[in-house]
Amino acid sequence: MGKHRQGYFPKKYFFVFLLPTLLAFAVSFVIPFILGIYLSFTEFTTVTDGRWVGLQNYISAFSGDSGFLDALLFTVRFTVVSTVTVNVIAFFLALALTRGKKGTNFFRTVFFMPNLIGGIVLGYIWQLIINGVLSYFGVDITYSAEYGFWGLVILTNWQLIGYMMIIYIAGINNIPGEIVEAAKIDGASPFGMLRYITIPTVMPSVTICLFLTLTNSFKMFDQNLALTGGAPGRESSMLALDIYKTFYGRVGEEGVGQAKAVIFFVIVALIALIQLRLTDRNKKDGKKR
Amino acid sequence: MTVRIKKAMLNILFYSVVIFAAAAFIAPIIIVFYNSFKGRLYITSSPFSLPDTETFSGIQNYINGVRRTGFFSAFGYSFFITVLSVAVIVLLCSMTAWYLVRQRGKLSKGIYYAFVFSMIVPFQMVMFTMSKVANILGLDNPLGIVIIYLGFGSGLSVFMFYGFAKSIPMEIEEAATIDGCGPISMFFKVIFPMLRPIATTVAILNAMWIWNDYLLPYLVIGNNYRTIPIAVQYLEGGYGSRDIGALMALLVLSVIPIVIFYLAAQKQIVKGVVAGAVKG
Numbered sequence: 001m002g003k004h005r006q007g008y009f010p011k012k013y014f015f016v017f018l019l020p021t022l023l024a025f026a027v028s029f030v031i032p033f034i035l036g037i038y039l040s041f042t043e044f045t046t047v048t049d050g051r052w053v054g055l056q057n058y059i060s061a062f063s064g065d066s067g068f069l070d071a072l073l074f075t076v077r078f079t080v081v082s083t084v085t086v087n088v089i090a091f092f093l094a095l096a097l098t099r100g101k102k103g104t105n106f107f108r109t110v111f112f113m114p115n116l117i118g119g120i121v122l123g124y125i126w127q128l129i130i131n132g133v134l135s136y137f138g139v140d141i142t143y144s145a146e147y148g149f150w151g152l153v154i155l156t157n158w159q160l161i162g163y164m165m166i167i168y169i170a171g172i173n174n175i176p177g178e179i180v181e182a183a184k185i186d187g188a189s190p191f192g193m194l195r196y197i198t199i200p201t202v203m204p205s206v207t208i209c210l211f212l213t214l215t216n217s218f219k220m221f222d223q224n225l226a227l228t229g230g231a232p233g234r235e236s237s238m239l240a241l242d243i244y245k246t247f248y249g250r251v252g253e254e255g256v257g258q259a260k261a262v263i264f265f266v267i268v269a270l271i272a273l274i275q276l277r278l279t280d281r282n283k284k285d286g287k288k289r
Numbered sequence: 290m291t292v293r294i295k296k297a298m299l300n301i302l303f304y305s306v307v308i309f310a311a312a313a314f315i316a317p318i319i320i321v322f323y324n325s326f327k328g329r330l331y332i333t334s335s336p337f338s339l340p341d342t343e344t345f346s347g348i349q350n351y352i353n354g355v356r357r358t359g360f361f362s363a364f365g366y367s368f369f370i371t372v373l374s375v376a377v378i379v380l381l382c383s384m385t386a387w388y389l390v391r392q393r394g395k396l397s398k399g400i401y402y403a404f405v406f407s408m409i410v411p412f413q414m415v416m417f418t419m420s421k422v423a424n425i426l427g428l429d430n431p432l433g434i435v436i437i438y439l440g441f442g443s444g445l446s447v448f449m450f451y452g453f454a455k456s457i458p459m460e461i462e463e464a465a466t467i468d469g470c471g472p473i474s475m476f477f478k479v480i481f482p483m484l485r486p487i488a489t490t491v492a493i494l495n496a497m498w499i500w501n502d503y504l505l506p507y508l509v510i511g512n513n514y515r516t517i518p519i520a521v522q523y524l525e526g527g528y529g530s531r532d533i534g535a536l537m538a539l540l541v542l543s544v545i546p547i548v549i550f551y552l553a554a555q556k557q558i559v560k561g562v563v564a565g566a567v568k569g
Binding site for chain 2: 008009010013014016017018020021022024025026027028029030031032033035036039046047093096097099101103107109110111112113114115116117118119120121124125126128129131132135158162163166167170208209212219221222225226239240243244247254257258261262264265268269272
């Protein structure tokens with residue numbers, strides 16, 4: 001009874017169950033999102049005075065002195081390096097911490113904790129450490145964009161390794177005990193176990209962790225703002241910071257900022273689509289098996 | 290014998306690697322902690338040395354930091370906004386999700402996909418327009434920002450509640466209807482108690498995000514009300530001479546509540562974060 005009936009609720013309950021969330025969602029997301037797309041084709045200083053300029057903002061965004069392409073390059077390079085380092089280290093820590101050794105819980109607790117600290121605070125903690133080390137060489141982190149780059153990589157590793165490690169641990173603990181036993185009886189070497197049992201069975205966790213690190217790194221803002229603020233100049237600015245500075249750093253560039261934001265959104269959406277495809281395929285493969 | 294030696298060697302290798310890594314993870318916080326008790330000039334000149342009788346400055350940094358940023362009121366705002374937003378998100382998003390699951394039809398599906406879609410949109414896409422809209426509607430105060438957080442948090446939260454609510458068997462609700470339960474009492478007496486595990490996860494994920502959030506509150510209420518991240522950034526980005534001593538003190542004060550929260554609810558936090566990652 002009732003399963004295929006559309007009107008499960010009498011009409012008035014729409015106002016109780018759905019409307020409050022929907023209004024808040026419209027005010028903080030739907031309206032700003034649509035307005036944002038529209039304004040990216042206009043010149044404006046506030047949301048009500050847009051003047052249509054066509055693709056001009058997009059052309060300006062890609063022009064040499066807008067800093068957008070430099071920021072994109074910096075962001076991509078940073079994302080690739082930190083995704084690889086975070087996941088490799090997190091995976092091996094997870095392997096080490098799933099052997100039932102004493103103190104395992106304590107170590108898991110320690111590795112996971114930085115993940116709970118906010119980006120601004122993280123940025124200033126590492127600014128002290130990195131500037132402290134660099135002070136022996138008479139420079140600081142704003143001396144070169146390369147310092148900022150590696151500073152961000154170290155910070156990201158510190159923040160995300162514990163998080164990814166926990167997901168890998170959950171994946172490794174899901175490996176059925178019988179398979180491990182059977183492999184041991186068959187005389188599998190530790191390396192063979194890793195290659196043919198551990199890695200294939202934790203593949204779904206690998207996909208999750210890779211994309212989590214990837215999107216987290218790609219969208220990073222707070223850490224970037226606190227650690228280097230984009231210095232020197234804007235050479236260590238990532239995309240999110242570059243967009244922020246276009247909006248609020250220079251007067252009259254709001255339209256260009258919004259165009260950059262739309263491009264940023266499109267890239268992030270593409271990454272999400274690829275992830276969805278891969279996860280779906282993983283699920284189907286799993287069913288076939 | 291050789292097996293035992295091999296085992297011992299492996300143990301030594303394991304502990305030296307893991308202990309080294311753990312030390313590297315704790316060190317930054319320890320260094321910030323003891324620097325917060327040093328005079329500010331000594332922090333820049335010798336950042337890694339422990340405080341001694343010459344460099345020790347007592348709690349002067351804490352006094353300066355708290356005074357310059359109004360840290361305690363920042364803590365109050367952060368606490369108020371986080372607790373209220375999380376409560377509102379958990380209550381309203383679970384209601385919404387259950388409604389969308391049961392009220393079949395194209396409209397429900399469309400609304401659900403709009404929520405899911407919002408999860409992949411980066412904040413920069415809407416930050417300018419959202420803060421202007423919030424300003425026009427008079428939401429630029431600690432109470433109004435709760436509505437903004439409800440809107441931004443609803444994507445992930447509705448998505449997670451929806452996945453869970455779908456698995457609630459219809460028979461339970463039918464039995465409750467026969468017993469004379471209306472939708473509202475059904476939700477509070479039957480549905481919400483069943484959603485409890487996922488509600489904990491949703492609460493933790495949102496609490497971590499809102500407590501640490503910087504840019505959204507900075508753009509919406511930052512001029513009049515400072516939350517903790519805004520206070521920290523204000524100290525650094527603000528005018529006047531840079532006071533690194535006060536900064537160290539503020540960093541310590543910001544980390545303490547997080548550590549307490551983590552140690553108190555570690556199991557739920559870890560579980561929640563893993564569940565959120567796997568779903569998201």
